[in-house]
Amino acid sequence: MKITKLMLFAFLALFLVQFEAEAQQKITVYTVGDSTVKNGRGDGSGGLWGWGDYIGQFLDSTKVRIENHALGGTSSRSYQNLGLWDAVYKKLKKGDYVLIQWGHNDDGPINDTVRARGTIKGISEKTEEIDNLITKKHEIVHTYGWYIRKVVKEAKAKGAIPIVMSPIPRNTWKDGKLPRNNTSYGLWAKQIADQEKVVFIDLNDRMAKKLEQFGEAKVTGTYFYKKDHTHPSAKGAVVAATSIIEGLKVSKSPLKNYILENPVIKLPRKINVFLVGDSTMADNTNENAIGWGMMVPRYFDTTRVNIVNKARGGRSTRTFEFEGLWDKVKKEIQPDDFVILQFGHNDAGKIDSEKFRGSINGIGEETQQVNRADSLMETVHTYGWYLKKFIRETKEKGGTPIVMSLTPRNEWPNGKVEQRDNTYIKWAQEAAAAEKTDYINLSRKVADQYEVIGQEKVKAFFPKDHTHTGRAGADFTAKIAAEELRNLKGSKIRDLVLTKKEVDDLPPLSK
Known part of the structure; x- marks a missing residue:
């Protein structure tokens, strides 16, 4: 036993020595700069990336x-400060490279209480x-060029090879x-x-010429976002990295x-x-019964997200589970995905006859x-039980569940939009709370806005019945x-x- 342990220890030690030796033999390319080189933690937060996150994919990693x-x-x-x-x-170490790019933040104030990061021009x-x-x-502030020169000289002194951009x-x-910027920071860097x-x-x-070939309409929303004119998307960062590689080649x-x-x-x-x-969210292929899920993609950044509408008309939490629809969704969920859950309109149906879609009231463990009619025996659970199951299994797959209440119907008792505060709205909130999951009372939020615009305008939203909306x-x-x-x-x-x-x-x- 002792001999075996010694051999294992010797093998691990040899492996570590070899690994370290290989690491030492590799050339290291260091990137130094601002957020256009590495945005945040380099994980694409907000969809923003730096070219330093992609330059390595163009180089021989061996x-x-x-x-x-x-x-x-x-x-x-x-x-440097x-x-x-x-x-x-x-x-x-000798033979390493340092890719250098600053300038976006050097134009700021030299001394203030916010960042005090500006440099003298030139x-x-x-x-x-x-x-x-x-x-x-007390600080002596220098020119932009002085700071760039300092990095270049010190890199060269260590035998490294600086490249300025x-x-x-x-x-x-x-x-x-x-x-x-060929009369300012670009000129001074050169x-x-x-x-x-x-x-x-x-x-x-180099990058500007590439983007100009695409045109403003394509660049904005693909390579940059409307909300940010400085930091590129992943595709924009790749264009920057490509421009650097092309510059290196010549x-x-x-x-x-x-x-x-x-x-x-x-x-x-x-x-x-x-x-x-259910159908209030689904793609129903019916202009008089359009689920809001059909329209929601226009409010998302679809360059970074896919809206996958799995909602189905006529379904309750129970039938979505019983028919295997949830299992199909579950198989597709990947880490970091989101699952928005919204049921309630059909859960009030009969439990043991007709469409067999009703669920038991509440969120408890009761069963029936x-x-x-097809001679199958089914164990029916509460509305909240099904929701909690969907929530837990989403989390098990690394996804993030979000529960929404059902949508309001076009019913106005006493001049106010009808709410189900004591039933499905309440139970959805309780199920979400029990599983420590985000909850949105969409019924209340939509109803509030209905009441602002008035009953007559809302009536036009419901061309078919009091539940389903048009476009x-x-x-x-x-x-x-x-x-x-x-x-x-x-929430991300x-x-x-x-x-x-x-x-x-x-x-x-569009109409």
Whole structure:
């Protein structure tokens, strides 16, 4: 036994030594810069990415490894003041590369109580002494070029190879063109690179030319988002990385020897938002009975999300489970997906006759044995039991469930929209609370808006009956549902819903 343990220990030690040796042999490409190089934690939060997250996919990973040390919000000055460059500098070894890009934040105030990150314009030795209002320390502020030169010189001193880039373009169009920074930060970056005899890549111009070929209409919403003109989407970050690679290919940098001939670029998958419910949510192929789930995609960022409408007309929580519809949804759920659950209109049906779709009232563990017309024996549960089952199984698959109440009917007792506060609205909320899951009282939110616009206008939303809406009514509900999802504190689904401004800018609903 002792010999076996010793052999195992020796094997592990040998493996670790070999692994470390291989890691040491690999060249490391460090990226330093701002949020256009690495946005946030580099996980695509809000759909925003930096080119440093994708540059590695163009390089031979058997010979090169990437370390993205960029930090959002930094300038060439604040990055160094925070000690971030020192951390990279200590790790540098001969033959490593440092890809350098700053400029987007260098134009800020030199001294204020917010960030104090600005640099003096240009590349001269000009300085300005300040008592930093944030750090409370005396500081000598230099030019943008001075800070870039410092990084370049120190990288070279360690035997590393710096490559300087101009900042990526902002998505601000004028007369079909994107603005260049070749008279400011792009120019100054090039001047430092030329003076220090290192490779310069005009990322700003290269990327701008590519985007201009696509045109503003395609770029906005695909490579950048309307809500942000500075930070690219995943596809935009890939365009930036592609521009860098193309610049490397025509440069004298040895890094071009590690570029893959046919790189396979893997973009983040789209998140699925599954809609699970009845006909008030479903695609019913009937213009007089359109579920709000048919209209809700226009309120989501569909470049990052798929709306998967699994709702089915005539179903209750019970029949959605009994017919195997839930099992089909469950098989498709992947980690980080969302499942929006909305039932109630059909759960009040008869339990043991006709359509066999009624569920037991409440959220408890009560059951009832039912002998169906097809001679099958079925154990029927409470409305809340089925909801809780769907919630738990969504979580087991790594998804996020969100419970919504049923939609309101076009019924106005005492001049107010009818509510089911003591039944399905209450039970849906209780089931969600029991499973610690987000809940939206869509019935109340929609009813409030119905009462604002009045009974006559609402009547036009219901061309068939008092339950099912036409296109305008479905869109009215979808817009409110999306707004409530956007307001869910702490939920990642908020990032997938269009902002209020984006919604306001949507074209009118086609008839």
